[in-house]
Structure formats: C-alpha cells, structure tokens
Amino acid sequence: MSPLQTGRPALAEGDAVAAADTRVSEQQGFAAWLRERDMQTLAIRGAALVILLYACVAVDGFGTVDNVKSLLQSVALIGIAAVGTAFVTISGNYFMLSVGATTAVSTIVFAKSLSLGLPLALVVTLGAGAVGGLVQGAAVGLLNTNPIVTTIAASSLVLGVGQIVSGGLTVNADSTSADVLNNTVFDVLPVRVLIFFAVALAAHALMQKTRFGREVRLTGSNREAAELAGLRVRRVIVLAFVLAAVAAALSGALLAAEASQGNLRLGATFDFDVIAAVLVGGVLVTGGRGSIIDAAFGAVFIGMVGNILIVSGQPYELQLVAKGAIVILSIALAALASRRRR
Amino acid sequence: MNIAKLARDNRASLLRIALLVALLVYFSANRAGFLDTGNLFSLMQAFALLGLVAFGLSVTMIAGEFDLSVGAMVAVAGIIAIKAGGSGAAAGLAVAVAFGLGVGILNGLLTVGLGVSSLVVTVGTQIMLTGLAYGLAGGQTVSYDNFQVAADVDQAILTVFSPRSLVAIGGGLLVWLLLRYTRMGRDIVATGSSRDAASAAGARTKLAVVVSFAISGTFAALAGGLLAFSLLSAAPTTGGDLLLQAVSAAILGGIALAGGIGGMPGVAVGALTLTALNNGLSYIGASDAAISISNGLLLLAVVTISAGGPARLAELARARIRRPATS
Numbered sequence: 001m002s003p004l005q006t007g008r009p010a011l012a013e014g015d016a017v018a019a020a021d022t023r024v025s026e027q028q029g030f031a032a033w034l035r036e037r038d039m040q041t042l043a044i045r046g047a048a049l050v051i052l053l054y055a056c057v058a059v060d061g062f063g064t065v066d067n068v069k070s071l072l073q074s075v076a077l078i079g080i081a082a083v084g085t086a087f088v089t090i091s092g093n094y095f096m097l098s099v100g101a102t103t104a105v106s107t108i109v110f111a112k113s114l115s116l117g118l119p120l121a122l123v124v125t126l127g128a129g130a131v132g133g134l135v136q137g138a139a140v141g142l143l144n145t146n147p148i149v150t151t152i153a154a155s156s157l158v159l160g161v162g163q164i165v166s167g168g169l170t171v172n173a174d175s176t177s178a179d180v181l182n183n184t185v186f187d188v189l190p191v192r193v194l195i196f197f198a199v200a201l202a203a204h205a206l207m208q209k210t211r212f213g214r215e216v217r218l219t220g221s222n223r224e225a226a227e228l229a230g231l232r233v234r235r236v237i238v239l240a241f242v243l244a245a246v247a248a249a250l251s252g253a254l255l256a257a258e259a260s261q262g263n264l265r266l267g268a269t270f271d272f273d274v275i276a277a278v279l280v281g282g283v284l285v286t287g288g289r290g291s292i293i294d295a296a297f298g299a300v301f302i303g304m305v306g307n308i309l310i311v312s313g314q315p316y317e318l319q320l321v322a323k324g325a326i327v328i329l330s331i332a333l334a335a336l337a338s339r340r341r342r
Numbered sequence: 343m344n345i346a347k348l349a350r351d352n353r354a355s356l357l358r359i360a361l362l363v364a365l366l367v368y369f370s371a372n373r374a375g376f377l378d379t380g381n382l383f384s385l386m387q388a389f390a391l392l393g394l395v396a397f398g399l400s401v402t403m404i405a406g407e408f409d410l411s412v413g414a415m416v417a418v419a420g421i422i423a424i425k426a427g428g429s430g431a432a433a434g435l436a437v438a439v440a441f442g443l444g445v446g447i448l449n450g451l452l453t454v455g456l457g458v459s460s461l462v463v464t465v466g467t468q469i470m471l472t473g474l475a476y477g478l479a480g481g482q483t484v485s486y487d488n489f490q491v492a493a494d495v496d497q498a499i500l501t502v503f504s505p506r507s508l509v510a511i512g513g514g515l516l517v518w519l520l521l522r523y524t525r526m527g528r529d530i531v532a533t534g535s536s537r538d539a540a541s542a543a544g545a546r547t548k549l550a551v552v553v554s555f556a557i558s559g560t561f562a563a564l565a566g567g568l569l570a571f572s573l574l575s576a577a578p579t580t581g582g583d584l585l586l587q588a589v590s591a592a593i594l595g596g597i598a599l600a601g602g603i604g605g606m607p608g609v610a611v612g613a614l615t616l617t618a619l620n621n622g623l624s625y626i627g628a629s630d631a632a633i634s635i636s637n638g639l640l641l642l643a644v645v646t647i648s649a650g651g652p653a654r655l656a657e658l659a660r661a662r663i664r665r666p667a668t669s
Binding site: 031037052071094123139142143145146148149150151153154155156157158159160161164272275276279284285286314317318319320321323324325328329331332334335336 | 467476
C-alpha cells in the first residue's frame with residue numbers, strides 16, 4: 001500500500017468530521033453546547049442536580065421553602081466573595097488568602113460606620129476593602145511578588161488593623177438602619193440573595209463582554225505573552241485584586257448587618273469556603289480558564305452539601321471533611337479533564 | 343582567602359544575621375533582661391515549634407512546591423498525640439508522627455499523580471485536617487493529665503535548651519545533611535531548580551516531591567505533638583498564624599519561592615529572627631495588633647525584596663519619566 005492510499009481515507013474522514021462540526025454549530029444543538037463545556041463544570045452541575053433531587057426526596061426538611069431560603073442566605077455571602085476571588089484566580093494569581101481577614105475586618109468597619117447611615121457605611125466599608133485590594137494588587141501586579149505569600153502577609157496586616165479599630169472587642173451596631181439588607185422580597189427572596197445574583201451577573205458580564213474581562217483571561221493564560229502583546233497586565237492584576245477585596249468587604253457588610261455586630265471571628269471560615277467554591281466551580285487554578293458563573297455555581301454546590309449535612313443532623317466537622325474531599329475530588333477531575341484536552 | 347571576598351560572597355547571609363543581631367540588640371536595649379538565660383530559654387521554646395515547621399515547609403519550597411497544610415497539621419497532630427497517648431506519651435507521639443508522615447506522602451502522591459499545583463492539593467488537605475481536628479476534639483480544647491511528660495519535654499538542658507528545641511535543631515540538621523550529602527537531597531534541589539531538566543538528567547523528580555512532602559508532614563506533626571505535650575492541651579485552632587510565620591522564616595532565610603535555592607542554616611536564622619521579633623515585641627509590651635501588623639509588614643517586605651521589588655520599582659519610575667506624555 002502506498003502512502004498516498006493510506007493518506008486518502010484519513011483526509012476524507014477529516015473532512016467528514018469538519019462537516020459534522022459545522023453542522024452541529026449551525027444547529028447550536030445540545031451536542032455543541034455539551035462539547036464547549038468542561039467535563040468538570042458539567043460533572044459538578046450534574047452532581048449538584050442529583051444531590052438536590054436526592055435531598056428533596058430523602059432528607060427530611062430539605063425541600064421546604066424555609067430551608068431553601070436559608071440555604072440561599074448562607075450561600076449568598078460565600079458566593080459574593082467567591083465571584084470576586086474568581087477574578088484573581090482567572091488572572092493567574094491563584095487565590096487571595098486574605099479573603100477571610102478582609103471579610104472579618106469589614107464586619108467591624110461596617111458596624112462602626114453604620115451610625116453614619118447605611119449608604120455611607122457601605123461606601124466606607126467597600127472603600128476600605130478597595131484600599132486593601134489595591135495594596136495587594138500593586139505588590140503582585142507592579143512588583144511581581146508571589147500572590148499566595150503576599151496575601152498571607154496581607155491577612156496578618158488586615159487582622160492587625162482590625163484589632164486596632166475594634167480594640168479587640170465585639171462592636172455592637174444598631175442595625176435598624178441596615179434592616180433593608182436583611183429583608184425578604186415578596187417573602188421568598190432575601191435581599192442578600194438578590195445582591196448575590198446581581199453581583200454575579202454584573203461580574204459575569206464584566207468578564208465576558210468587556211476588554212478588561214478578556215485581558216484578565218489572557219493575563220491568566222500567559223502573563224508574559226499578554227505583556228508582550230501590549231495588554232495592560234499590571235492594571236488588570238491590580239484591578240482583579242481590588243474587585244476581589246471589594247467583594248469580600250461586601251460580604252462582610254452583609255454579615256455584620258445580619259449579626260448586628262462586627263467581630264473578628266465572623267467570616268473566619270471564608271478563606272476555605274471561597275477557595276472551595278472557586279475550585280469546585282471549575283475555575284482553573286493556574287488561570288486563564290473558567291467563568292464567573294462557575295464560581296457562583298461552586299458556591300451554591302458547596303453551600304448545598306453543607307446545608308444537607310446540617311439539616312440531616314451531622315456535626316460541623318463532617319462538613320469540613322466533606323468540603324476538603326470535594327475540593328480534592330474536583331481538582332482530580334480537572335486534572336483528568338485537562339489531560340484529555342491535551 | 344581574604345575577609346572582604348568572603349563577605350562579598352555571603353552578603354545575603356550576613357544581612358540575615360545582621361537583622362537578627364539588630365533585633366536582639368534593639369530589644370535588649372529597650373528592656374533589660376531580654377537576653378537573660380530565662381528569656382533565651384523561652385525564645386528557644388518558641389523556636390522549637392516554628393523552626394521545626396519552617397524546616398519542613400522549606401524542603402517542599404526547595405523542591406518547587408508549597409505545603410499550605412502545615413498549620414492544620416500542627417493542630418490535628420497535637421490532638422492525636424493526646425488522644426492516642428492515654429497509655430503512654432511515646433505511643434501517642436508515634437501515632438501522631440505516623441499520621442503526619444502518611445498525610446505528607448498523600449499530599450506528595452496527589453501532587454505528582456494529578457500533575458497539579460501542590461497549593462491546591464494542600465488547600466484541600468488543610469480543610470480536611472481542620473475538619474478532622476474539630477471532629478477528634480469535639481470542637482473543644484483537649485487536655486492531657488500526663489504532667490510528667492510536660493516536665494520531660496520542657497526540662498532545661500544547658501540552661502537554654504530543652505528536649506523540644508533540641509528536636510527542632512536535630513530536625514534541621516538532618517535535613518541539612520540530606521540536602522547536602524545524599525542523592526535524594528540533590529534530586530530535591532534539582533527538581534526545584536528545573537523540573538524538566540532534572541528529569542531529563544535522571545533525577546527522580548516525582549519521588550523527590552513525595553519525600554519533601556513526607557518530611558514536611560512529619561515535621562509539622564512532630565512539632566504539634568511536642569507542643570501539645572508541653573501545653574498539656576491541644577485545640578483545633580492551634581497553629582492559625584503558624585503558616586504565616588513559617589513562610590516568613592523560610593523566605594527570610596533565603597528560600598526562593600521559585601524553588602531550588604536556599605538551605606537550612608538560613609531557615610534557622612530566619613526562624614530565630616521571627617521568634618526574636620515576636621518574643622521581643624511581647625516582651626516590651628506591644629499589643630497583639632502590633633505583633634500581627636509587624637509580622638505582615640515583615641513578610642510583605644521580604645517577599646517584595648526577594649521578587650526584586652526595589653529594582654522593579656526603579657524601572658517603573660524610569661519608564662514613567664522617559665515617556666511622561668504617553669501613559
């Protein structure tokens with residue numbers, strides 16, 4: 001058999017595949033949609049659906065309106081912080097290990113400044129968060145410091161400042177002026193959940209539709225190439241950290257409004273939960289891949305598993321073990337998926 | 343060899359030692375008694391915890407990886423040592439150390455097996471270890487009534503040392519010997535310097551990563567178990583800020599985040615510097631907030647300098663001056 005002969009059928013086969021490709025994309029069908037998804041995000045959403053159905057049937061007290069409300073309530077704050085952190089992760093800078101500290105200190109800043117009225121208190125809290133994010137972003141983006149170590153250092157700095165501001169005490173707040181944040185719209189949708197949805201959608205649009213979003217993704221895929229191509233890499237990284245810190249601060253404000261106090265112990269588990277949400281959602285930890293909505297889904301998934309364990313009377317520690325296991329499982333899945341892509 | 347050349351070649355080491363000496367001088371000038379044997383003993387007791395954890399973490403960093411789970415390991419190992427030490431402290435410590443070794447190997451295997459960043463793997467194990475710590479302790483502080491073992495691990499040797507601090511020093515020494523004189527040590531350094539090149543040259547890169555995590559897990563567990571014996575108690579929240587301090591000690595000690603660079607003598611000086619800073623600040627009556635902030639600032643400064651921050655800052659400033667109108 002001559003090489004020419006073997007070449008021919010292969011070519012024809014390739015043509016057929018190409019033709020099939022255009023047909024599918026013309027149809028915009030389920031298969032095309034399926035192919036564009038990552039195995040991991042699909043697996044997570046599939047698993048979420050299965051667990052959801054299982055819990056509705058098998059776990060007493062899960063499928064009630066009250067429980068769904070409390071589930072969404074608990075997911076909302078982690079979700080807001082996770083959506084912000086996703087910018088840092090997608091930009092190729094892993095995580096912000098100062099998310100928990102930022103949230104905790106923001107509860108104090110919010111509780112302290114609530115006497116100025118709700119709008120001003122929000123401005124002060126988010127502004128303080130932005131300053132923290134700016135410092136970390138400047139270190140990582142302009143001075144090329146390691147993001148993990150930088151944010152570990154920032155966490156210590158932020159907590160130290162928080163201790164000075166609070167005097168190490170719980171700051172009680174008269175939260176009547178912040179009641180609007182604790183309300184429920186039409187008795188079903190808590191305001192906090194609406195804020196989560198709004199933040200997630202706005203962030204998703206920012207990521208998908210704007211030049212900044214594309215630059216974040218390209219910076220995460222290959223920072224040097226992005227720099228050579230003339231992208232505003234430094235500005236992008238600084239802004240990603242600012243967004244993440246502002247989101248964490250917003251979570252803190254909502255947390256303080258709920259608890260009517262500011263306390264450095266509030267939000268202590270946020271670091272874990274947010275990282276878990278981002279990873280489980282299918283945002284690639286080395287950057288460049290994943291979308292904001294993935295992180296939001298990850299938060300819902302983590303929150304749902306936690307909620308089921310609580311409702312079925314399991315202890316807190318089992319939740320942590322389950323979260324850790326889910327994180328490791330999902331990175332294993334991501335690793336397998338990326339091997340398949342290659 | 344003349345002294346000027348020796349000083350030039352070891353400039354970074356000399357700077358590190360100068361910083362440590364400067365801190366010691368500053369604190370003893372501020373409050374008498376800082377360098378008394380009593381306080382030197384408590385400095386070494388703090389070093390017993392931080393030094394051992396930092397030595398282990400440094401090995402993973404030299405191999406080009408990172409073990410985020412050391413803080414949680416210290417907490418859970420302390421609880422295990424007490425829980426399993428009902429019949430005898432030695433048995434409890436053995437169980438805790440075996441657990442640390444096992445989790446370390448698991449971290450290493452997951453990292454090389456999945457081919458993913460060890461940051462992510464160890465974030466996962468950190469969360470699980472914290473859960474395990476809460477589970478074992480029932481969310482409370484676990485106490486131990488073996489007063490003899492507390493007296494034993496903390497008895498003074500040569501006035502400033504104790505068995506605990508000697509274990510930390512011994513651990514550092516062992517790793518120093520491993521890295522310097524064994525094939526595995528050279529493999530670890532080569533793996534951190536350039537994994538592909540090391541692999542092509544026949545270094546056992548995967549084994550090197552697993553061994554480095556095994557050392558890190560074992561050292562953190564040993565430190566946690568001994569700490570629990572010394573305090574006669576252990577809590578799931580122990581070791582919260584230990585990760586920060588261990589990273590600081592490592593980087594301050596000249597370990598490069600990119601891997602392949604640095605050694606145990608530097609880490610020992612780094613850990614002593616951190617210990618002196620924290621002990622000194624509380625000795626002169628600084629608040630927790632001041633200690634927290636100074637730790638954060640120190641780490642931020644060190645990581646900025648080691649990333650070539652000042653040079654980069656100058657470069658950015660020059661670029662701005664050269665083209666003021668365009669940007």
